[in-house]
Amino acid sequence: MIDYQSILNNIYQEVIQEKDKGEIATYIPELANIDKNTFGIHLQLISGDSFSVGDSEKKFSIQSISKVLSLALAISKVGTNIWNRLDVEPSGNPFNHLSLLELEKGIPRNPFINSGAIVIADILVSLLDSPKIDFLAFIREISGDSGIDYNYKVADSEKKTGFNNYAAANLLKSFNNLENDVDVVLDFYFHQCSIEMTCSQLTKAFYLLANKGKCLANNKILTKSQAKRINAIMLTCGFYDEAGEFAFEVGLPGKSGVGGGIVALLPNEFIISVWAPGLNERGNSKLGMQALEQFTTQTNQSIF
Amino acid sequence: MIDYQSILNNIYQEVIQEKDKGEIATYIPELANIDKNTFGIHLQLISGDSFSVGDSEKKFSIQSISKVLSLALAISKVGTNIWNRLDVEPSGNPFNHLSLLELEKGIPRNPFINSGAIVIADILVSLLDSPKIDFLAFIREISGDSGIDYNYKVADSEKKTGFNNYAAANLLKSFNNLENDVDVVLDFYFHQCSIEMTCSQLTKAFYLLANKGKCLANNKILTKSQAKRINAIMLTCGFYDEAGEFAFEVGLPGKSGVGGGIVALLPNEFIISVWAPGLNERGNSKLGMQALEQFTTQTNQSIF
Amino acid sequence: MIDYQSILNNIYQEVIQEKDKGEIATYIPELANIDKNTFGIHLQLISGDSFSVGDSEKKFSIQSISKVLSLALAISKVGTNIWNRLDVEPSGNPFNHLSLLELEKGIPRNPFINSGAIVIADILVSLLDSPKIDFLAFIREISGDSGIDYNYKVADSEKKTGFNNYAAANLLKSFNNLENDVDVVLDFYFHQCSIEMTCSQLTKAFYLLANKGKCLANNKILTKSQAKRINAIMLTCGFYDEAGEFAFEVGLPGKSGVGGGIVALLPNEFIISVWAPGLNERGNSKLGMQALEQFTTQTNQSIF
Amino acid sequence: MIDYQSILNNIYQEVIQEKDKGEIATYIPELANIDKNTFGIHLQLISGDSFSVGDSEKKFSIQSISKVLSLALAISKVGTNIWNRLDVEPSGNPFNHLSLLELEKGIPRNPFINSGAIVIADILVSLLDSPKIDFLAFIREISGDSGIDYNYKVADSEKKTGFNNYAAANLLKSFNNLENDVDVVLDFYFHQCSIEMTCSQLTKAFYLLANKGKCLANNKILTKSQAKRINAIMLTCGFYDEAGEFAFEVGLPGKSGVGGGIVALLPNEFIISVWAPGLNERGNSKLGMQALEQFTTQTNQSIF
Structure with a gap:
């Protein structure tokens, strides 16, 4: 039997002493003001037990991690x-990033780069009666937590500075790969990215992907095959230009966000989430990457 | 003494018999409805004489040719x-095209690709009290023709379909190379492209570039050095991906537009404009290119 | 208990009826003459049992699959x-592919693209006394089979037509990322690619990667962590431009070769190899991909 | 009447006081040992007069300038x-540079980038009985100077370090755009680049391009149209990534070499060559560019 709590405590002790904590994303005021020393982990076993350390109950902006959840909703519907x-x-x-989209005539490489997530947002805008309300309801359902919500200030800030996303959406539109108005799709997209969760909520939201498609409340949201495939995409595409490195060092499917959160999972075993807002040069949580690497090393658990 | 009228007549006779007249740009209705058989040339000598053949007095959408005129205005001011x-x-x-802009961190390659012309438009929006009114006044002044105007329907159509230009402008904005609002800059940009001229008016508008910076009415608009430099940019960048080919086959500085117009000039000698709406695969007037190649071959005149 | 033999038989029956068997690589005569209808599978369980169907005992050119073995040897030494x-x-x-190498100043993306494998070959040429003899000895050792050998005709043919590899090696050299002479490194590289194995031998050679670094004879060749990391690279980089697709559809770390072979594995459980010489558009065995997809679907086994 | 000698003297006085003389190419010992303070200009009028200043009679390695001469020979033959x-x-x-070649499937962009010049070298190797002897004979003929020769040490050094050219030639070969053996073509190419000339000899060698295809001895080597077209390519492609800048600042067709030489011409008027071995960041002679810019400004002569 692995003593998860001791392992989390050890990691916490070691990681918080690290001097170089990375750089906080500063492009919107709401992210820039976070304390660099914040650090939390939550581990949720499929068997039911859970463990945590540090700031695991503080809310943070999940940002790109939301792309996995919007993909899950789109796949479950379409x-x-x-x-x-x-x-x-x-x-x-x-x-x-735009050049690849241009070279490949408007077909995004995968659903976790911005242009791909914008296409998924477009699909959901076409499908859902009230995209923002329905998407939030979906997340609350799969995580069994009605306290999860958008941060409207963050969404608003991103709308004002997200010129690169406007460029991507217009490029998609020029290739006929966006059905709805750019402004409507991006309004939904920016809200989706603004969702706030704690480490603990995040592991619950991702529970279905480690549990063959069934969420915490045991409802079947995805087929087993759909869950497996989303995990495969997380492994190959979940960490921007560091996907290979994460697979190599950590060896779990996962997804990071510019807010400093990372969630990763071992199918049928556990979901783990980390939050440390300082980012490395490739835009992933610096201490978060380190913590997860140590976790899989010390527990001797990975998909490989 | 060269018999220009005979040469123009010969070119006209030969070119109108060409079976493959190229493809008309169809992305906006106003351009799509033009008769493919339209063809006109106007030649304006610096010495004063002028010659023409075919539909040289019909108006057409000058489109990208306007980029030379907005550059001239910006240079004259800044x-x-x-x-x-x-x-x-x-x-x-x-x-x-966007990838190059991305690779070079928001610095457009030259003022005649769309992103470069959008930066010029941004400069003019910052400088001018009433950009649309002032730009039109400038063109009327240098060509000595108050009949030149925007086509508001064309401008409106481009605004509705110009997603690639919205992508470029937003990408520029994301690199801090656009001072004004995307919508304001593009509104001016689309109007600028919608200007309509006849072949005859076009040669008059470009007179100053072949005449050391002085326009038809003999007013100094640009310094000699400024005129020379704009001509150099036309030679190296005036024909999208066919600039080398045009320099090679025709040997004159010039600029084409997707409306099927081309204007070219020999410094101190002449300005020539052609209009034939069918485009070749690289987006330049097919018969226009042929006509100009024959003109420089038959008159034995080029900068090389 | 899974009835592996029945599953293999079913897959065999279905796959051999497929009309479109892909295209055989024709760039060297030795590959071009293979019968398109050849098809074999071998499955080796870590527990010891093994199963096979079809042409599982015919030798074929493992080509790029050898890149995993040369990486394993380099990692075990360095x-x-x-x-x-x-x-x-x-x-x-x-x-x-060369552009990426150029853009990234001579640092290959990963060890399974040609330029990366050439760097690994260079490392081995520097390390080993007799690279060709020593590499073959390594493969015979880990697979416990002294019958494995180079095909010198294939190596020779590749040397005569491998201009793209000469381009890559020279580009590496221009970036100071090749220590030895281009000709020496490529001679070793072409021999390495020319190794011939049966499906059965291939699963034995890869046994150590599914068995925490220990080969069939139970010798420790790699540390557990090294084996895990090679598996991670296979998953993210093992199938040229189809790595994401293979992870998505099959969900196992694996490696393909242009000779039509594929080997894949589930850590601690099994190694499976398939040979079907017809390739899909992305250069991977068409029927091999299908067979493996069905195998993981029918056995319900994957790392995700 | 322009007082050319005074203008050259003025330019010389000003330019030699410049503190930042650029960086000397160091990749081969023969180029690295040149004195940075060397500076010479030679001006040859079509009318017959010639003027010079500084080290105009010292020999230097013409390097890429030779690409214009090999193109001229190939065009005159084919x-x-x-x-x-x-x-x-x-x-x-x-x-x-290799990526563009790869993207465009082995068709070099123009004859003045390395891959394009290698294709021209390949054409000459196929055409000529003794490529090295015949090419040298051609250059001696057009310049009327039997003292021009290869520098065999330079050719040999380039052969030993020219990995990027080997990469380009092999890539061309992989796209079936090289008829002869890589080693044979590059041996010729490296010799061609090693030719040494003085500023004075260089203007004589380029005389035919400013004189409608007729060389100094009044023999017709090229048709008028061929000469004109080579000039056009020099203008659009003669200065690596600074072609637009040179057209913009200087306004003459020209060609530079990594040895620090530049030759430029005004059709029907003059040929001018400059040598100053320090290069700017884009690989063109720093003082040479400045000198030519001043020359066209002070003489008020350019093609634009």
Whole structure:
């Protein structure tokens, strides 16, 4: 039997002493003001037990982590047809994200780069009666927590500074790969990214992906095959230009966000989330990456 | 003494018999409805004489040709400072126009690719009291023709379908290379492209570039050096991905537009404009290119 | 208990009826003459049992599959220092493989693209007394089979037509990322690719990667962590531009070769290899991909 | 009447006081040992007079300037058929020269980037009985100077360090755009680049391009149209990634070499060459560019 609590405590002790805590994202005021020393982990076993350390009950902006949840909702509603409009290959290009989209004539590389997530947002806008209300309801349902909500200030800030996303959405539109108005799709997209969760809520929201598609309340949200495939995409595409590195060092499917959160999971075993707002050069939580690497090393658990 | 009228007549006779007249741009209704058989040339000598053949007095949408005129106005007002925000190198990339902009961190390659012209439009929006009114006044002044005007329907159509330009403007904005609002800049930009001229008016508007900066009415609009430099940019960047080919086959500085117009000039000698709405695969007037090639071959005149 | 033999038989029956068997690689005569109808599978359980169907005992050219074995040898000798000279990120670019190498200043994206494997070959040439003899000895040792050998005709043919590999090696050299002479490194590299194995031998050679670094004879060749990391790279980079697709559809770490072979594994459970020489558009065995997809679907086994 | 000698003297006085003389190319010992203070100009009028200042009679390595002469020889022998194997568009890409070649499937952008010049070298190797002897004979003929020769040490050094050129030639070969053996073509290419000339000899060698195809001895080497077209390519492609800048600042067709030489010409008027071995960041002679800019400003002469 692994003593998870001791392992989390050890990691916490070691990681908080790290001098270089990375750089906080500063492009919107709401993210810039976070204390760099914040650090929390939550571990949720499929068997039911859970463990935590540090600031695991503080809310943070999940940002790109939301892309996994919007993909899950789109797949649960539309199934494999969504793959007509985007691909599942790693982007592999640290330099030019719009160029790849341009080169590939408006078909985003995968659902976790911005242009791909915008296509998923477009699919949901077409499908849902009230996209913002319905998406939030979905997240509350799968995590069994009605306290989860948007941060409207964050969404508003992103709308004012998100020129690169406007560029991507207009480029998609120029290639006929966006059905709805750019402003409508991006309004939904920016809200989706603004969702706030605690580490603990995040592991609950991702429970279904480690549990063959069934959420905490045991409802079947995705088929087993759908859950497996989303995990595969997280592994190959979940960490921007560091996906290979994360697979190599940590060895779990996962997803990071610019707010400093990371969630990762071992199918049938556990979901773990970390929050440490300082980012490394590639935009992933610096201490979060370290903590997860140590976690899989010390517990000797990974998909490989 | 060259018999220009005979040469124009010969070219006209030969070119109108060409079976493959290229493809008309169809992305906006106003351009799509033009008769493919339209063809006109106007030649204006610096010495004063002028010659024409065919539909040289019909108005057409000058589109990208307007980029030379907005550059001239910006240079006349701001001088060399404009080069802090864009470069003068050929784009050379037939595939990915936004990728080059992304790779070069928001500095457009030259003022004649869309992103470069949008930066020029931004400069003018910052400078001018009433950009649309003032720009039109400038064009009427240099061409000595108050009958030149915008086509508001064309401008409106472009606004509704110009997603790629919205993408470019937002990408510029994300790199802090756009001072004004995207919508304001593009509104001006789309109007500028919608200007209509006849072949005859077009040669008059470009007179100053072949005449050391002095327009038809003999007013000094640009310094000699400014005129020379705009001509150099036309030669290296005036024909999208076919600039080398045009220099090679025709050997004159010039600029084309998707409406099927081309204007070219031999400094101190003449300005010539052609209109034939069918485009070749690289987006330049097919018969227009042929006509100009024959003109420089038959008159034995080029800058090389 | 899964009835593996029945599953293999079913897959065999279904797959051999497929009309479109893909295209055989024709760039060297030795590959071009293979019968398109050849098809074999071998499954080796870590527990000891093995199962097979079809042409599982015919030898074929393992080609790029050898890149995993040369990486394993280099890592076993040099450890993590090899990562100073290449990265572990997916290449993600279907179009320009040399351009990525050029853009990233001679650091190959990962050890499974050609330029990366050439760097590994260079490392081995520097390390080993007799690279070709020693590498073959390593493969015979880990697979426990002294019958495995190079095909010298294939190596020779590749040397005569491998201009793209000469381009890559010279580009590496121009970036000071190749220590030895281009000809010496490529001679070793082409021999390495020419190794021939049966499906059965291939599963034995890869046994150590599914068995925490210990080969069939129970010798420790790699540490557990090294084996895990090689599996991670196979998952993110093992299938050229189809790595995401293979992870998505099959969900196992694996590696393909242009000879039509694929090997994949589930850590601690099994190694499976397939051979079907017809390739899909992305250069991976068409029927091999299908067979493996069905295998993980029918056995309900994958890392996700 | 322009007082050319005074203008050259003034330029000389001003330029030699410049503190930042650029950086000397160091990749081969023969270039690295040149004195940075060397500076010479030679001006040859078509009318016959010539003027010079500084080290105009010292020999230097013409390097890439030779590409214009090999193009001239190829065109004089083969005519327009050479354009089946390469294009005439500016490369426009400061970052990735091999990538453009790869993206465009082995068709070099123009004859003045390395891959394009290698294709021209291949054409000459196929055509000429003794390529090295015949090419030298051609240059001696057009310049009327039997003292021009290869520098065999320089050719040898380039052969030992020219890995990027080997990469380009092999990439061309992989796209079937190289008829002869890589080693044979590059041996010729490296010799061609090693030719040494004085400023004075260089203006004589380029005389035919400013004189409608007739060389100094009044023999017709090229048709008028061929000369004109080579001039056009020099203007759009003659200065690596600074072609637009040179056209913009200087306004003459020209070609630079990494040895610090530049030659430029005004058709029907003059040929001017400058040598100053320190290079700017884009690989063109720093003081040479300045000198030519001043020359066209002070003489008020350019093609624009």
